[in-house]
Amino acid sequence: MVSNELLKKFVEQISESGFPLEHWASSLLRKEGWIVRTNYYYIDSDDKKPREMDIVAYKLKRLDRFNVKTVLLISCKKSKSSVWGFLRRSFPEYGNQINLFPAMIVSKYPPVNYALKWGWQREFCDFMAGHGLSSWFGVPQHDVFAHQQIPLEKGKLHDSDMHSATMQLIKAQAYEISDRHNVENREIKQFNLISLTEGEFVAFDFNDGADVEAIEIPEQVSMTSYKIDNCDQDSRVIYLTKRKFEEDVSRFTQLHELNAEFFINKENEFRNEAVFDWHKLAVHSEEFISNLERYIWDCARHHRVLPDTPLKLSVKISVESHNPIVEISSSRSEILDVARSSDVKKRIYRDIQFFWGHEGHIEINTIKIS
Known part of the structure; x- marks a missing residue:
């Protein structure tokens, strides 16, 4: 003790x-x-x-x-x-x-x-x-x-x-x-x-x-x-x-x-004006594109429109004039239909506001590729 x-x-x-x-x-x-x-x-x-x-x-x-x-x-x-x-x-x-x-x-x-x-x-x-x-x-x-x-x-x-x-x-x-x-x-x-x-x-x-x-x-x-x-x-x-x-x-x-x-x-x-500056746009573009492509895939799975054969899907973001432009390309019409949906549009507006602070109009284009 x-x-x-x-x-x-x-x-x-x-x-x-x-x-x-x-x-x-x-x-x-x-x-x-x-x-x-x-x-x-x-x-x-x-x-x-x-x-x-x-x-x-x-x-x-x-x-x-x-x-x-x-x-x-x-x-x-x-x-x-x-x-x-x-x-x-x-x-x-x-x-x-x-x-x-x-x-x-x-x-x-x-x-x-x-x-x-x-x-x-x-x-x-x-x-x-x-x-x-x-x-x-x-x-x-x-x-x-x-x-x-x-x-x-x-x-x-x-x-x-x-x-x-x-x-x-x-x-x-x-x-x-x-x-x-x-x-x-x-x-x-x-x-x-x-x-x-x-x-x-x-x-x-x-x-x-x-x-x-x-x-x-x-x-x-x-x-x-x-x-x-x-x-x-x-x-x-x-x-x-x-x-x-x-x-x-x-x-x-x-x-x-x-x-x-x-x-x-x-x-x-x-x-401040980030989405209209190419250098600032590049800061988040990779993450924005990756997130949007993944979201389109998830929506396609949810609506059961994924084809059995492999397909192409790509997203690009650019700026012309006073509006950002999001271009979604795919080899399948079903995927482009998903890309035109209101859910995808809301996601695009949300993410661009989150990443670059832009709350104005966004031009969204869908393109069929071979």
């Missing part, structure tokens, strides 16, 4: 670990409406072994045609014996090689992918900064070029916990974004890397000379670039003290709502 004295000792040992911080943060996020997963594992890109991510939290917003998921990857560390130090300097006026506006987004929704053209990451960050999240997404004021854990009493400088937390976040994100990890169709994920620490932060600002100024800070945003599987991974890591995390937890919900707003705006950009 374990004595009460020993049990008390066990509690003290657990209390000195990072687990109470992990539980506290998870509880806070759940109260804010986040779905929280612990004991979550990813595959380390270096040694290909499973590693644990302390907290994975997400919110999902279901929209008419796609979903937006905001993901928080959170590392939890307790720093009782040292202060976390961030060595900072100004970014160079010329020759800066760091991506200052990483967006960390993965999308399988074609209209949004179409709208995310060159420079969209800066546009995304500017949108967030302009809606109250400038401390996270605004133009970075400092280049954090090194991390150091500074002992409160005796000991040497080191960066083991800070490095471990940063690499844990970067590798977990790389695993989530990689093609090996499934992403639902019509879903957009936006990732945020949070290093949460029960301890204090100090910034060491280096000027152009040899002077260094030290100031206490509650948070620090750092841009990182790391090559994983021969691909550059640009990331933004938000370091927060426990006190600052508690103050900012509602801002993560604000971020989620802004994510949805940003991608709705991007979808609207795509759907």
